[in-house]
Amino acid sequence: MAKAKFNPKRLFIVHAHPDDESLFTGHVIAETVAKKAEVMVFTLTRGERGKVKLDELRALEGNLQAMGSFRATELREALAAFGNVRHGFAGTRAYLDSGLRINSMGKPAKPRDLDEMALSAAATSVIADDIAKAISDFNPDVVLTYNSRGGFGHPDHKMAFEATSMAIRRIIKQKRGRAPEFWVIAEPRERFDVEIGDAKTALVKKAALEAHASQVAVHAETYSVVPGKEIRYDRPERLRRQSISRFAHWKPFLSSFWALPLGVLFAFAGTMLHQVRANDPAQTQLGLIVALIMTASIALGLRLMRRSRGALYLLTAGLSATIFWLSQRQPGGELFIPGNDIGTFWAFGSIGICAFIILFPRVQPGAWRRSSRGHR
Numbered sequence: 001m002a003k004a005k006f007n008p009k010r011l012f013i014v015h016a017h018p019d020d021e022s023l024f025t026g027h028v029i030a031e032t033v034a035k036k037a038e039v040m041v042f043t044l045t046r047g048e049r050g051k052v053k054l055d056e057l058r059a060l061e062g063n064l065q066a067m068g069s070f071r072a073t074e075l076r077e078a079l080a081a082f083g084n085v086r087h088g089f090a091g092t093r094a095y096l097d098s099g100l101r102i103n104s105m106g107k108p109a110k111p112r113d114l115d116e117m118a119l120s121a122a123a124t125s126v127i128a129d130d131i132a133k134a135i136s137d138f139n140p141d142v143v144l145t146y147n148s149r150g151g152f153g154h155p156d157h158k159m160a161f162e163a164t165s166m167a168i169r170r171i172i173k174q175k176r177g178r179a180p181e182f183w184v185i186a187e188p189r190e191r192f193d194v195e196i197g198d199a200k201t202a203l204v205k206k207a208a209l210e211a212h213a214s215q216v217a218v219h220a221e222t223y224s225v226v227p228g229k230e231i232r233y234d235r236p237e238r239l240r241r242q243s244i245s246r247f248a249h250w251k252p253f254l255s256s257f258w259a260l261p262l263g264v265l266f267a268f269a270g271t272m273l274h275q276v277r278a279n280d281p282a283q284t285q286l287g288l289i290v291a292l293i294m295t296a297s298i299a300l301g302l303r304l305m306r307r308s309r310g311a312l313y314l315l316t317a318g319l320s321a322t323i324f325w326l327s328q329r330q331p332g333g334e335l336f337i338p339g340n341d342i343g344t345f346w347a348f349g350s351i352g353i354c355a356f357i358i359l360f361p362r363v364q365p366g367a368w369r370r371s372s373r374g375h376r
Contacts, residue, residue, distance in 0.1 A: 045156065046068030260318040271336050327339075
């Protein structure tokens with residue numbers, strides 16, 4: 001199947017904070033402007049809870065109004081570096097940067113003391129109203145924002161995706177199916193349709209990032225948001241055409257549905273093996289060991305190779321349901337998983353292994369180090 005083509009004539013980009021437009025779509029904006037197309041950046045907050053990189057600006061932290069004003073000025077300077085780019089802030093109400101915390105699972109989450117004026121505290125429909133009005137006024141042929149996970153997981157980025165999706169669905173309903181194409185920023189290891197960025201756009205992206213000096217450490221060939229994690233200016237940005245169905249967030253689950261019968265298969269295989277003993281004086285429980293290793297290997301493999309846990313959830317569901325059924329006495333009197341110690345170890349051990357791998361917070365190699373995109 002041919003990949004979608006990204007060639008906007010009027011590009012509308014939704015971002016949560018000042019500097020996101022340069023960090024995540026700097027190449028995209030630079031190339032689109034160079035092609036004489038129209039670009040509008042729509043920013044939902046003013047980044048009031050940003051963490052500054054410069055010591056002389058530390059006094060801004062905690063002063064939401066001052067930080068917001070300072071970063072709005074940085075944003076204007078960054079957009080000037082791109083050239084002819086229109087801009088707007090969300091206007092129904094002044095949404096505040098939500099900030100974030102790292103939860104016990106090592107993932108970004110909303111702060112516990114979330115401000116009632118924060119973006120992620122607002123109703124999605126209210127934010128969607130702002131976005132839909134701005135889209136209708138600008139009349140773009142392409143709308144771009146974060147993916148459904150909010151990139152690295154910032155709650156404001158997730159809200160930007162949800163509200164933008166809702167806004168486009170409303171426009172489809174109003175215009176009876178005619179709506180702009182919907183594109184999202186593809187994260188590393190995700191499928192993508194286009195890759196944008198070269199030496200020329202890198203120079204423009206660098207100039208834009210230099211305007212965000214309070215948030216971004218700018219060097220000769222690289223920049224960094226997280227200390228110790230530098231990124232080259234010429235690293236391309238990847239985009240993916242996004243479904244605008246209200247059921248789009250179910251796609252990862254549905255695309256992993258094959259894992260359900262796989263779990264059933266492994267439950268049967270492990271059940272056939274778990275009572276096998278080695279032909280040695282100790283009568284080692286070789287079958288049980290092999291069955292548990294087999295289960296752990298497939299579960300760990302799914303967790304390592306797939307960004308989502310969806311396939312692992314389905315594998316575990318299929319495995320658990322089948323083991324439960326096999327542990328019951330059948331109509332013919334058969335009992336495939338007896339109630340002895342070995343049967344108990346197999347039934348609870350296999351399910352426990354899967355549950356542990358699901359819950360373990362840092363299995364994916366990408367999670368062993370903090371994402372370079374994890375700021376604020």
